[in-house]
Structures are given as structure tokens and as C-alpha cells.
Amino acid sequence: xxxxxxxxxxxxxxxxxxxxxxxxxxxxxxxxxxxxxxxxxxxxxxxxxxxxxxxxxxxxxxxxxxxxxxxxxxxxxxxxxxxxxxxxxxxxxxxxxxxxxxxxxxxxxxxxxxxxxxxxxxxxxxxxxxxxxxxxxxxxxxxxxxxxxxxxxxxxxxxxxxxxxxxxxxxxxxxxxxxxxxxxxxxxxxxxxxxxxxxxxxxxxxxxxxxxxxxxxxx
Amino acid sequence: xxxxxxxxxxxxxxxxxxxxxxxxxxxxxxxxxxxxxxxxxxxxxxxxxxxxxxxxxxxxxxxxxxxxxxxxxxxxxxxxxxxxxxxxxxxxxxxxxxxxxxxxxxxxxxxxxxxxxxxxxxxxxxxxxxxxxxxxxxxxxxxxxxxxxxxxxxxxxxxxxxxxxxxxxxxxxxxxxxxxxxxxxxxxxxxxxxxxxxxxxxxxxxxxxxxxxxxxxxx
Numbered sequence: 001x002x003x004x005x006x007x008x009x010x011x012x013x014x015x016x017x018x019x020x021x022x023x024x025x026x027x028x029x030x031x032x033x034x035x036x037x038x039x040x041x042x043x044x045x046x047x048x049x050x051x052x053x054x055x056x057x058x059x060x061x062x063x064x065x066x067x068x069x070x071x072x073x074x075x076x077x078x079x080x081x082x083x084x085x086x087x088x089x090x091x092x093x094x095x096x097x098x099x100x101x102x103x104x105x106x107x108x109x110x111x112x113x114x115x116x117x118x119x120x121x122x123x124x125x126x127x128x129x130x131x132x133x134x135x136x137x138x139x140x141x142x143x144x145x146x147x148x149x150x151x152x153x154x155x156x157x158x159x160x161x162x163x164x165x166x167x168x169x170x171x172x173x174x175x176x177x178x179x180x181x182x183x184x185x186x187x188x189x190x191x192x193x194x195x196x197x198x199x200x201x202x203x204x205x206x207x208x209x210x211x212x213x214x215x216x217x218x219x
Numbered sequence: 220x221x222x223x224x225x226x227x228x229x230x231x232x233x234x235x236x237x238x239x240x241x242x243x244x245x246x247x248x249x250x251x252x253x254x255x256x257x258x259x260x261x262x263x264x265x266x267x268x269x270x271x272x273x274x275x276x277x278x279x280x281x282x283x284x285x286x287x288x289x290x291x292x293x294x295x296x297x298x299x300x301x302x303x304x305x306x307x308x309x310x311x312x313x314x315x316x317x318x319x320x321x322x323x324x325x326x327x328x329x330x331x332x333x334x335x336x337x338x339x340x341x342x343x344x345x346x347x348x349x350x351x352x353x354x355x356x357x358x359x360x361x362x363x364x365x366x367x368x369x370x371x372x373x374x375x376x377x378x379x380x381x382x383x384x385x386x387x388x389x390x391x392x393x394x395x396x397x398x399x400x401x402x403x404x405x406x407x408x409x410x411x412x413x414x415x416x417x418x419x420x421x422x423x424x425x426x427x428x429x430x431x432x433x434x435x436x437x438x
Contacts, residue, residue, distance in 0.1 A: 012394075012418065012434070013408035014233050175231075179418040179434055183411055189232035192402055199231065199398040204425035211423050211432060215231070215398055 001144055002151040003171040006161050007065050008188060009034045009210070010175055015185040016158050026081055026099055028185045034178055037209035038062065047105040049125070057205055061212050065174070070150025071143040072106050075160035076114040079129065097121060098129070109146045111139045113160055136163050158186045165217075166193035173199070174214045220363055221370040222390040225380050226284050227407060228253045228429070229394055234404040235377050245300055245318055247404045253397055256428035257281065266324040268344070276426050284393070289369025290362040291325050294379035295333040298348065316340060317348065328365045330358045332379055355382050377405045384436075385412035392418070393433045 010016050011034060018028030025031065038044045042053035043062040053059070080098035095118075100106075103124040112131045121129040132139040143152045154164045164170050175188070198219040205212040229235050230253060237247030244250065257263045261272035262281040272278070299317035314337075323329075323346040331350045340348040351358040362371045373383045383389050394407070417438040424431040 012432075013411075177432070179420040181408060181411060181415040181418065183409075183415050189400060190402075192232075192400060196400040196402050199400065201398040201425075201427065201430065204423060204430050206420075206423035206425075208420065211420065211430075213231075213396070213430060 002068070002070060002147055002149055004140065004144075004154065004164065004169055005065075005068070005151050005172045005174070006154050006164070006170055007174045008156055008161065008176070009038070010177055010188050011180045011182045012177060013181050013183065014187050014189060015182040016156060016188050017186040018182045019184040021077075021081065021186070023081065028182075030180075030182050031185060033180060034182075037176070037178060037207075047107070049103055056207065058207050058210060058212075061174075061176075061205055065153070068151045069108070069153040070147035071108055072110045072153050072155050073139055073143050073160065073164075074110065074112060074155045075157045076112055076116075078156045078160070079110075079112045079114075100127070103127075109143070111143045111146075113139055136160075136167060136169070140164070140169060158188050159191075161188065162191045165197055166191070168195075168197070168217075168219075170197070170217050172202070172214065172216055174212060177211045177213060178209065221287070221289060221366055221368055223359065223363075223371050223373065223383065223388055224284075224287070224391045224393070225373050225384070225389055226393045227375055227380065227395070228257070229396055229407050230399045230401045231396055232400050232402065233406050233408060234401040235375060235407050236405040237401045238403040240296075240300065240405070242300065247401075249399075249401050250404060252399065253401075256395070256397060256426075266326070268322055276424055277429060277431075280393075280395075280424055280431050284372070287370045288327070288372040289366035290327055291329045291372045291374050292358055292362050292379065292383075293329060293331060293374045294376045295331055295335075297375045297379070298329075298331045298333075319346070322346075328362070330362045330365075332358055332382075355379075355386060355388070359383070359388060377407050378410075380407065381410045384416055385410070387414075387416070387436075387438075389416070389436050391421070391433065391435055393431060396430045396432060397428065 008016055018031035021028040040054050041059040042055050043059045045053040080096055104127040107126040110129050114131050117133050118131040154161050197217045199215040200218050202214040202216050227235055237250035240247040259273050260278040261274050262278045264272040299315055322343040326345040329348050333350050336352050337350040373380050416436045418434040419437050421433040421435050
């Protein structure tokens with residue numbers, strides 16, 4: 001079976017999103033700029049159906065992740081945000097199909113942690129969203145069954161990642177640290193429960209825009 | 220004039236000390252292990268009057284800092300902890316002379332931010348503690364005047380560093396990130412005020428025990 005991995009960008013002060021997340025700012029105020037390092041990369045553009053872009057050490061790091069991942073798990077906020085049952089936000093399309101458009105960048109099965117049951121949603125490019133209401137363990141089992149032996153990526157948000165870390169379910173954690181401070185927002189490494197994961201550094205890759213820190217969870 | 224620098228070890232979740240700091244655990248529960256990477260190094264041992272020890276990339280990083288620093292500034296908690304005026308903790312010696320023993324590892328002038336006026340305290344090995352009650356700007360002026368053109372190190376704790384960062388007074392920030400999670404304690408990068416410092420990555424140095432991240436404050 002593949003690894004269960006986390007791969008996420010944080011500010012130097014540890015936030016994966018800024019404060020005041022909204023439909024206009026799904027990543028909160030200032031949160032979009034966390035991902036500036038990735039936007040121009042060939043590997044990132046390809047996933048989003050675009051051509052061109054840079055190849056460098058950062059794109060190699062991204063390629064490595066994309067090649068390894070078979071299935072993605074995410075929280076409901078990362079799928080589509082909003083409060084209350086799907087479509088209850090009157091400004092959202094009904095049924096609301098999330099942030100990711102007609103051809104999402106996942107290109108494989110995606111399992112969404114939610115309390116609201118819903119039929120699976122198939123999109124272009126191989127992405128299917130399956131909504132799991134039975135908790136993180138069941139979602140992970142379903143993801144691993146669908147992964148064909150590849151990695152299962154716990155993509156976010158912070159709360160979903162925290163739950164899997166606290167449950168001891170994550171094998172590898174890669175954090176792309178950008179030289180920015182957000183001051184407030186959604187912090188990655190908190191609410192990890194009483195028995196904290198023990199980590200071992202695997203490697204560090206440096207580039208001008210971002211530092212890629214990779215850890216193995218040893219216990 | 221030299222730079223104003225910060226050089227400090229944090230856990231991966233951003234803490235410089237664990238929870239429940241006390242006389243027995245000045246760095247809080249679990250906080251001592253943050254510094255395991257440094258204890259065996261030749262450069263660290265020399266500062267503490269000991270011989271032997273390893274030389275490697277980590278010790279080079281430490282040597283670089285020690286060579287550059289002329290004067291140290293720290294908060295009162297880092298000098299000696301305790302609550303209330305000096306010596307008010309009945310378990311402390313009176314007058315309480317801090318955590319650092321007869322031959323402290325600073326080997327130069329140290330300015331302590333405090334609300335309690337006190338005569339300067341001279342120690343062996345060139346360390347003198349001067350107590351400044353007029354705020355961070357005055358302490359920095361005095362430190363720079365005494366630095367002989369070398370760097371002024373804002374050594375800690377977190378609160379002192381935060382105050383200088385928020386005031387736009389820090390030129391360079393080096394964080395030694397160890398692959399540990401503390402879960403709670405004293406966080407370095409918070410309370411930085413409304414206008415957050417803008418950072419530029421200078422370099423990354425990796426070793427098995429710690430990752431040294433160095434940033435320049437550009438604004």
C-alpha cells in the first residue's frame with residue numbers, strides 16, 4: 001500500500017490560509033500569495049490544463065508529489081467552503097459543485113469529509129468527488145481501496161490534516177514554507193491531540209521562493 | 220553599524236519553549252530538547268567553558284553567529300524568570316543573579332529589558348548584565364553604542380523578539396527548526412502588530428538534526 005501523505009504550503013508563521021475566509025477569498029486575506037511559488041511552474045500549469053511554465057527544483061518537487069498520489073482526501077471547506085447544507089448559501093450555484101471548476105486539478109478519485117450525504121460528482125479529466133459521512137477512518141479506507149497502491153494525499157484544510165495527524169494516520173509530511181508572515185488565519189500544526197507525532201527529517205530542498213521540508217512520522 | 224539579528228531554535232510548530240515554564244523547566248515541559256542539536260557542538264561547548272565536541276555544518280552556523288555578535292539583548296524572563304521584583308520568589312537566591320551561573324556564555328555586554336531598576340551585574344568571562352527600564356528602543360540604542368560595530372543579537376524570549384520585530388528593528392532572522400512538535404508553549408511568530416514584516420529568504424542549511432532558515436527583513 002502507498003503512504004498517507006500531507007503536502008501543503010504554509011507561511012513562516014505556520015498558516016495555510018489567512019483570516020476571514022470567504023467566497024471571494026477561499027484562502028483568506030493574504031492566503032492566495034502563499035501559492036505564488038507554484039503558479040508559474042510547468043507541473044502546476046499542466047495539472048490545471050495549461051501549457052508552458054518553468055521547470056526547476058520546485059517543479060521537480062511538485063512532479064514528485066503528483067506522480068506519487070493516487071487518491072486525494074480533503075475536508076469539505078477545501079472542496080467548496082460554505083456553511084450549512086450544500087447550496088444553503090444563496091450566492092452559490094445550486095447544487096454547489098465546489099471551488100474547482102469543470103476540470104479540477106486532481107485527475108483521480110477525491111474523497112470529501114462531510115456531514116452532508118450527497119451523490120458522487122464526476123468531473124472532466126478523471127476527477128470524481130465522493131462524499132463520506134462516516135468519519136476520517138472510513139474515508140481513508142475508501143481512499144486506500146481506490147488508490148491502486150499509490151499514495152493517499154490528505155490535501156487539506158488544516159482541520160482535516162490535524163485529524164489524521166492526531167489519529168496517527170500520516171506517514172509523511174511535506175511542508176513548503178514561504179518567506180511570508182500572515183499573522184492570523186488557519187494554522188496547520190495545532191490541535192494535534194495529547195500524544196504528539198514524532199517526526200524525523202527526511203530532506204530539505206531550497207529554492208529562492210520556498211523551502212521544502214519533508215518529514216517522516218516515526219510514531 | 221552591525222545588524223540587529225534574531226537567532227533562535229523553534230519546534231516545527233513554532234514554539235521556542237514548551238508549556239508550564241518554571242524554575243525546574245525554564246524552557247517549559249519538553250522545551251530543553253529543542254536545543255539537543257547544539258549541546259554536543261564544539262562551538263557551543265567552548266562558549267560554556269568546556270572542551271571537545273563535534274564540528275560540522277551546525278557548528279559552523281553557530282560559529283558564524285557567535286563571531287558576528289557584539290552585544291546581546293534579552294527579556295527579563297530569559298535572564299532569570301520569576302515574577303514580581305527581583306528576589307521576590309523565596310526559592311531564588313537574593314539578590315537573584317539569573318539562570319546563567321558565574322561564567323555565562325555571552326562573553327560581552329548583555330542588556331536586559333525589565334521594569335525593575337537594578338545595578339549592573341558583572342560576571343566572569345566578560346559578561347555584564349545591564350538592566351534597562353526605559354523600553355526596547357533605549358535598550359537597543361545602548362546595545363548598539365556598546366557593540367563596537369558588531370551585530371546586536373535579540374536573544375529572546377519570544378516576547379522580546381516579537382516587540383523588536385513589530386517595531387521594525389530587526390534586520391535578520393535565523394530560525395533553527397528542529398523536527399519536533401511541542402503542541403503548546405511560547406510561540407515565536409505571533410503578536411507582530413498590524414504591519415507585518417516582509418521577509419526575503421537568504422539561505423537554508425540542512426543537517427540531520429536541524430534546518431537553519433535565514434531571512435532578511437526587507438520592510
